[in-house]
Amino acid sequence: MQVGIVGGGCVGLTVAGDLAERGVDVTLYERGDVGSGASGRAAGICYDAFADPTDAAVARRALDRYREWDLLTPRPYVWVARGDEDARAVREQVTEMRALGLDVESIAPERLGGRYPAVETRELTACAMANDAGTVTPTAVVERLAERARAAGATVRTGSAVSLAGPTALQTADGESAFDAVVVAAGPATGSLVADVGVALALETYRAQVLVTDPVNVSLPSLYDASGEFYWRPWAGAILVGDGAHAVDPENCDPAADSEFVESALERFRAATALSPAVARSWAGPCTATPDRDPLVGRVAEGCWVATGWQGHGLMRAPAIGEWLAERISGAATTVDAPLAEQFDPTRFDGDETFHPLGDPTAEW
Ligand SMILES: Cc1cc2nc3c(=O)[nH]c(=O)nc-3n(C[C@H](O)[C@H](O)[C@H](O)COP(=O)(O)OP(=O)(O)OC[C@H]3O[C@@H](n4cnc5c(N)ncnc54)[C@H](O)[C@@H]3O)c2cc1C
Helix, strand or coil: CEEEEECCCHHHHHHHHHHHHCCCEEEEECCCCCCCCCHHHCCCEEECCCCCHHHHHHHHHHHHHHHHCCCCEECCEEEEECCHHHHHHHHHHHHHHHHCCCCEEECCHHHHHHHCCCECCCCCCEEEEECCEEECCHHHHHHHHHHHHHHCCCEEECCCCCEEEECCEEEECCEEEECCEEEECCHHHHHHHHHCCCCCCCCEEEEEEEEEECCCCCCCCEEEECCCCEEEEEECCEEEEEEEEEECCCCCCCCCCCHHHHHHHHHHHHHHECCCCCEEEEEEEEEEECCCCCCEEEEEECCEEEEECCCCCHHHHHHHHHHHHHHHHHCCCCCCCCCHHHHCCHHHCCCCCCCCCCCCCCCCC
């Protein structure tokens, strides 16, 4: 079996490795360097704190594989609320997650402060902690996945922009190549690539931004502030602070962070901790969105598969979703036991839906 893959991010590279390990003849085409899309620009937060059973099953498997590959640094993931309504939502999420058997707990703000004294807890109305969580270094993940795919026999061609000449044919710089199957895991470009073979995807793009501070000498968990709408994680002795998301044209995603984002994220971080570090660097990257916030993963035409629409959670899911796709394409039994095929079916939408990638078009992030 010969499979062509478009996109050398964490998803395309995982599919490539898993197919090649099953003896499939794989060629992956990446228009830039591996990881030059969203994957190499991610924050690298991974957790299983999902209230939906399919999401939780995918996350569990992905975390297991990151551990197996020695890429995951264990680190709790905390999410906090400030108002009453957000606090109620956090408590409900914990109940739902615990019902799924996840190692998630509500934790009193004072207890969180006791464990992490640098976290300012006075205004917090609810806190939850997912213990089965960690962080990865996105560039290390991508390099390792590329190495793994190549070691298993896949050909990874960088600097190779391709288009679809048919559902299972790619137009490359060397001419047209026919495959038994094609996987398009090209991030925001997935929509326009499959449009060339008559497939319409309900896919939008937004831009997410992060900054990294100067080194700080404190212990912190990864944390998402649901009311302040920002997050942070420890990052190589410093702290990465993220969000600043807004809708963007997929072909026009400025990779440099906006100064307004840097200023406002730093201000929110300083108010939420006892720390006031300076900013060392910052950047932005593209994220994909769907009308129901579930990804688009599966077959869109005979032999033609897509994987996109991660809503900012693609890195933490790639090891499981990539494996699932490789299993489906090669006809093997699937490892993740969840109704993924139905729930993430890319044809569940007509493709002409109009929606805002961040849900609320008036939201300022
Ligand atoms: C700032 C930021 C922070 C994030 N933080 C997290 C996080 O903490 N945890 C998490 O799970 N997720 C996070 N994400 C989301 C995550 O990065 C993405 O969901 C994930 O990387 C998507 O992987 P992918 O392989 O689908 O796409 P990408 O990594 O975007 O890869 C697609 C590749 O396709 C290539 N391509 C496009 N068109 C063509 C073509 N015509 N021919 C050949 N190649 C082509 C691109 O160059 C690109 O390299 C974050 C994203 C951003 C931007």
